[in-house]
Amino acid sequence: MTQDWTTAPIGADILRGAAELEDTGRGVLPHRLPAWARAQCADPQLAMVEAQPSGVRLAFRTQATAIELDTLPTKRVYVGAPPRPDGVYDLLVDGVLAGQASVAGGTVLRIDMAAGSITTEPGPAGTVRFAGLPGGAKDIELWLPYNESAELIALRTDAPVQAAAARGRKVWLHHGSSISHGSDAASPTGTWPAVAARLGGVDLVNLGLGGSALLDPFTARTMRDTPADRISLKLGINVVNMDLMRLRAFGPAVHGFLDTIRDGHPATPLLVVSPILCPIHEDTPGPTSFDFAALSAGTVRFRAAGDAADRDSGKLTLAVIRDELARIVAQRAPQDANLHYLDGRELYGEADHAELPLPDDLHPDAAAHRRIGERFASRVFSAAGLFGA
Structure with a gap:
């Protein structure tokens, strides 16, 4: 027929x-x-x-x-x-x-x-x-x-x-790196932001941009102009990956990014999330490079190509970035009651890495995506979470 x-x-x-x-x-x-x-x-x-x-x-x-x-x-x-x-x-x-x-x-x-x-x-x-x-x-x-x-x-x-009719759900606008983009998740609804959105009962707008969470002003202006009820920023890893800036530039760039978003969303709950655990870059700066020896054996892996000694000259590591993001949010919080901070290691930390190691030393696998999404929903979208019910 x-x-x-x-x-x-x-x-x-x-x-x-x-x-x-x-x-x-x-x-x-x-x-x-x-x-x-x-x-x-x-x-x-x-x-x-x-x-x-x-x-x-x-x-x-x-x-x-x-x-x-x-x-x-x-x-x-x-x-x-x-x-x-x-x-x-x-x-x-x-x-x-x-x-x-x-x-x-x-x-x-x-x-x-x-x-x-x-x-x-x-x-x-x-x-x-x-x-x-x-x-x-x-x-x-x-x-x-x-x-x-x-x-x-x-x-x-x-x-x-x-x-489809409007469901009356709050809109969650999120920006981050390849992990937020979904790298190595099982499917589009298995990325950690999609998992968190489903559990949190919100409509997701995902500005996770693989390799491109670089504090670009045009991204901040896009977020400024995008209607949203909840906003989050997962910042840091791509700046290290590309060895893009030093500590002197990073702090003002974060402030400027937040200022631009606040121009369009002056009172919207806004969450800054630092990087999840990534051992190769915890204390070693970027850039990040392909491990060509592993690639020649048919395996995709990454390595930190920087020198830990360069931290003293202002090169960024994940540990340095977490300290700086926490400092910036604490500095701004007295004038911005709706600004929050979450240490990314609460979503994926040392115990998680021992159980679910990053297969390529940089990106979580499908099971880790689910865990990160579940924890984000609990810590952020639950009644007792940072954004509340």
């Missing part, structure tokens, strides 16, 4: 978690930074990660029992490293995970870390399909992969769709 399909337009009314949609002529590409912000930085790393739709999902109400989404993904391949798994699309029905799928093929970014080169290899679009869904009206959320971009070409269902 031929199935009757309805094609639904993909617009801002059914897309959550994106700053804007780019019309590509073939479909739409979700961006997590607006065009004016992207124009202020030519870094290809930032361009890649802001277009990876971590936390972005289609949300609609329908009686459909089958859903298809045509997408053109852009995937990463690291020369010499094991193949990366395809990104995962999570389908939630009335808030419960009901299916997962991936798109094979797509455009490939071939990254040669040794040569410092990136080549682009065009590829075909594909389709994710979910069938056998329960009948009757239901709320659908289709979470896009956090680790590959997804140009959305067509959404088809076997019954009409309408934008």
